[in-house]
Amino acid sequence: MSNETSDKYTPFKFIQCDVCRGKKGPLNQPGFYYVPKGNSQSVIECECHKRWVESNKILLDAARNGIWVGSTAQKYTLQSYIGTRSKKVIVGLSKYVEAYDDSNTREIVLYLYGAPGTQKTTFVQFMGLSLIRKGYKVFYTSLKVLSDYIVNPFSSDKDKDEDRKQYLSRIEKSDCLILDDAFDKNISPVYSTGSQSPYIEGFLRERIENQKKGILFVSRNPPNEIRKQGYSDSLQTFVERYTTKRHTLFEMKDVYDTFDIPDMFKGIVDGKD
Amino acid sequence: MERTNEAYVLMAQVQVLKLLIDNSDLLIPEVSSDSFSNPKFRSLYQAVFLLRESGETINETSLFREANKIDYTIDSPLVHHIFQQTVDRSNLDGALEALKDAMAKTRIGKTLEDIKELTSSHEPLDTLKVSSLEYTIQETIASSYKQTVSKDFKTLLTDYGEELQERKKGLRYMFNDSFLDQYLTKKAAPGQIITIAGSTGTGKSIYGLYLMSGLVNTDIPCMYFSPEMDEMSTMDRWMAMRHEIPIENWYSHGHEMDAMIKLVEMEKKDLQAKAFRFIDEPDITLGMIQHHIREFKMAYGVDYLIVFVDLITQVREFIDTKGKGNTNLATLIEQGVNKLNVIAKKENVCIIAFAQMNREADSAKVRSIEDLQQLRPTRNNIKNSGAIAERSRTVLSVFRERYYADQLLPNDPEVQFIPDVIEIQVLKQNMGKVGSIGKYNFNGPTFTLHELIENNEEGND
Numbered sequence: 001m002s003n004e005t006s007d008k009y010t011p012f013k014f015i016q017c018d019v020c021r022g023k024k025g026p027l028n029q030p031g032f033y034y035v036p037k038g039n040s041q042s043v044i045e046c047e048c049h050k051r052w053v054e055s056n057k058i059l060l061d062a063a064r065n066g067i068w069v070g071s072t073a074q075k076y077t078l079q080s081y082i083g084t085r086s087k088k089v090i091v092g093l094s095k096y097v098e099a100y101d102d103s104n105t106r107e108i109v110l111y112l113y114g115a116p117g118t119q120k121t122t123f124v125q126f127m128g129l130s131l132i133r134k135g136y137k138v139f140y141t142s143l144k145v146l147s148d149y150i151v152n153p154f155s156s157d158k159d160k161d162e163d164r165k166q167y168l169s170r171i172e173k174s175d176c177l178i179l180d181d182a183f184d185k186n187i188s189p190v191y192s193t194g195s196q197s198p199y200i201e202g203f204l205r206e207r208i209e210n211q212k213k214g215i216l217f218v219s220r221n222p223p224n225e226i227r228k229q230g231y232s233d234s235l236q237t238f239v240e241r242y243t244t245k246r247h248t249l250f251e252m253k254d255v256y257d258t259f260d261i262p263d264m265f266k267g268i269v270d271g272k273d
Numbered sequence: 274m275e276r277t278n279e280a281y282v283l284m285a286q287v288q289v290l291k292l293l294i295d296n297s298d299l300l301i302p303e304v305s306s307d308s309f310s311n312p313k314f315r316s317l318y319q320a321v322f323l324l325r326e327s328g329e330t331i332n333e334t335s336l337f338r339e340a341n342k343i344d345y346t347i348d349s350p351l352v353h354h355i356f357q358q359t360v361d362r363s364n365l366d367g368a369l370e371a372l373k374d375a376m377a378k379t380r381i382g383k384t385l386e387d388i389k390e391l392t393s394s395h396e397p398l399d400t401l402k403v404s405s406l407e408y409t410i411q412e413t414i415a416s417s418y419k420q421t422v423s424k425d426f427k428t429l430l431t432d433y434g435e436e437l438q439e440r441k442k443g444l445r446y447m448f449n450d451s452f453l454d455q456y457l458t459k460k461a462a463p464g465q466i467i468t469i470a471g472s473t474g475t476g477k478s479i480y481g482l483y484l485m486s487g488l489v490n491t492d493i494p495c496m497y498f499s500p501e502m503d504e505m506s507t508m509d510r511w512m513a514m515r516h517e518i519p520i521e522n523w524y525s526h527g528h529e530m531d532a533m534i535k536l537v538e539m540e541k542k543d544l545q546a547k548a549f550r551f552i553d554e555p556d557i558t559l560g561m562i563q564h565h566i567r568e569f570k571m572a573y574g575v576d577y578l579i580v581f582v583d584l585i586t587q588v589r590e591f592i593d594t595k596g597k598g599n600t601n602l603a604t605l606i607e608q609g610v611n612k613l614n615v616i617a618k619k620e621n622v623c624i625i626a627f628a629q630m631n632r633e634a635d636s637a638k639v640r641s642i643e644d645l646q647q648l649r650p651t652r653n654n655i656k657n658s659g660a661i662a663e664r665s666r667t668v669l670s671v672f673r674e675r676y677y678a679d680q681l682l683p684n685d686p687e688v689q690f691i692p693d694v695i696e697i698q699v700l701k702q703n704m705g706k707v708g709s710i711g712k713y714n715f716n717g718p719t720f721t722l723h724e725l726i727e728n729n730e731e732g733n734d
Contacts, residue, residue: 009686026716027517039449039491043714043723053690060687162640
């Protein structure tokens with residue numbers, strides 16, 4: 001399976017059900033059909049069309065929230081995970097998804113870490129889509145992007161302000177927040193003054209302690225290395241309290257680094273000419 | 274007593290003058306110098322008021338002196354004759370009626386002379402001017418027409434009982450649209466104006482044609498005044514809508530057109546006997562509208578019909594600001610709507626007036642699908658209203674979310690999932706609930722509207 005960093009949303013084709021197929025309706029409006037009413041005709045939207053619209057809206061909203069919703073992502077299952085070293089972790093995380101209806105589960109803060117290529121992002125995207133299918137709102141972002149929005153709140157650019165408002169509004173509305181590339185100074189530069197840490201910590205406290213909403217951290221580094229990455233002691237302590245101490249810290253170990261050769265390069269790369 | 278008698282009119286003028294002379298505090302707002310058809314009495318009237326203003330006692334000498342300054346042909350015997358009259362205030366009503374009558378006759382006579390001048394001129398006939406003069410005559414007649422307007426309880430309740438008998442039949446003044454017939458208490462009752470307001474492109478005219486199609490199908494007499502859209506464009510939409518054939522098909526050429534032409538022939542056969550008239554005069558006046566209504570009623574032998582005016586703000590009285598002095602547009606509209614109300618009541622018609630929405634409704638910042646709801650119209654958005662909304666018994670708004678989504682969020686993939694639905698909302702209703710929304714599925718290529726029902730009442734799903 002190719003590792004897609006972005007999986008574009010495309011609406012899936014509408015297929016009429018037995019109820020509306022074959023019934024006369026307005027021109028070029030499958031899923032709508034006529035019913036007699038008094039001296040004239042009225043129109044009804046078939047339930048199958050309503051479901052199709054609803055499903056697409058959910059996926060569209062998910063795509064806007066950073067979740068992969070393309071055909072590849074939609075086909076991903078537990079069995080798609082490659083490797084055995086972290087199989088128990090995967091099973092545990094899927095139980096977390098199943099138990100998400102319980103409000104206590106929704107408050108849990110999870111921390112996944114592992115070397116690059118250990119399928120962390122792919123799997124949390126699968127978790128996110130699974131939660132969306134259960135009816136929950138999920139927002140996926142990176143700590144870098146979040147920091148940019150919360151550390152520099154004021155801008156003279158009205159459009160940027162509007163973007164910021166919408167971004168933070170989506171986070172607030174989300175039930176599950178996935179923070180990728182967390183606490184990695186190679187990906188998210190840290191000011192030498194450490195001035196970002198209080199903002200990040202303030203945000204995390206608000207979400208975890210006041211709003212009682214969970215976060216799923218995804219990182220190359222475990223929580224006990226947060227300070228090494230340039231963040232404050234206080235931030236590291238806070239994250240450890242909600243993850244390491246509560247046994248919601250998991251390491252992903254199965255590296256998946258075998259990729260298919262793109263068709264255009266076949267015969268060149270593999271030497272089979 | 275014959276009020277057309279010249280002598281009686283002269284006597285009335287004398288009586289009014291004497292009353293004004295004897296009662297220095299008497300003011301009669303209905304009377305002016307124009308009320309006196311006789312020029313000498315006109316001058317005497319002016320003299321009376323000059324003397325009043327100067328504070329001088331009005332007697333034969335002073336009145337003769339002042340009147341002579343204005344009109345030297347006035348002689349003392351005439352003034353003496355006036356002072357000989359014995360009148361009291363009980364004479365006033367009768368005298369005023371006579372003056373009013375005389376004024377009406379003078380005005381009508383003069384207007385007829387103007388019409389005669391127009392018709393005997395070598396210039397091409399200015400039908401607009403003739404129509405306007407004809408309206409003046411009608412107005413004069415209406416204002417001087419004497420009829421008993423007061424009814425006792427017995428008459429009132431008898432009439433009301435008859436009305437209820439008609440309502441009992443269940444088919445009184447129907448639109449034959451289930452939303453309007455359910456949520457408008459008075460439905461299409463005569464004597465009222467129903468305003469339908471919306472921004473450009475939201476579907477006002479389409480809704481009007483849809484309603485008209487229903488009325489025509491059920492033999493309810495109706496007229497369509499279209500100062501905005503031309504006849505051919507209206508017929509394109511009408512045929513596309515009624516036959517559910519895309520509008521571009523009606524612009525085919527060659528043999529592709531044969532089928533369309535055949536449909537037109539069939540439509541003609543079906544509708545030629547219907548009580549319907551279409552007028553697409555761009556410079557129409559209220560007088561012309563009233564004239565056409567009367568003509569319609571005579572031609573079809575009906576005493577009630579539904580009149581569509583699309584757009585009401587294109588009617589001359591609502592846009593003509595020339596020569597109106599300092600009168601502002603809002604006042605003009607108020608006056609125009611008042612006249613329209615009079616037409617609705619006098620001619621026993623239901624007027625459906627289409628009005629443009631205030632542009633402010635379209636300027637809200639829209640960045641997402643949720644923001645589109647800000648564009649939903651309210652009563653305040655009706656252009657240049659209060660007058661239109663205030664004087665209309667019923668105000669309906671037209672809103673089409675998909676239209677705005679296509680315009681303002683063309684790149685948003687969620688737009689494709691917004692159904693193309695025209696929503697009609699009851700914004701105002703003097704005798705009924707407000708806020709109800711009727712939804713109609715709109716099919717763009719064919720300009721077709723069908724009521725959209727939420728649940729399948731047939732139980733087919």
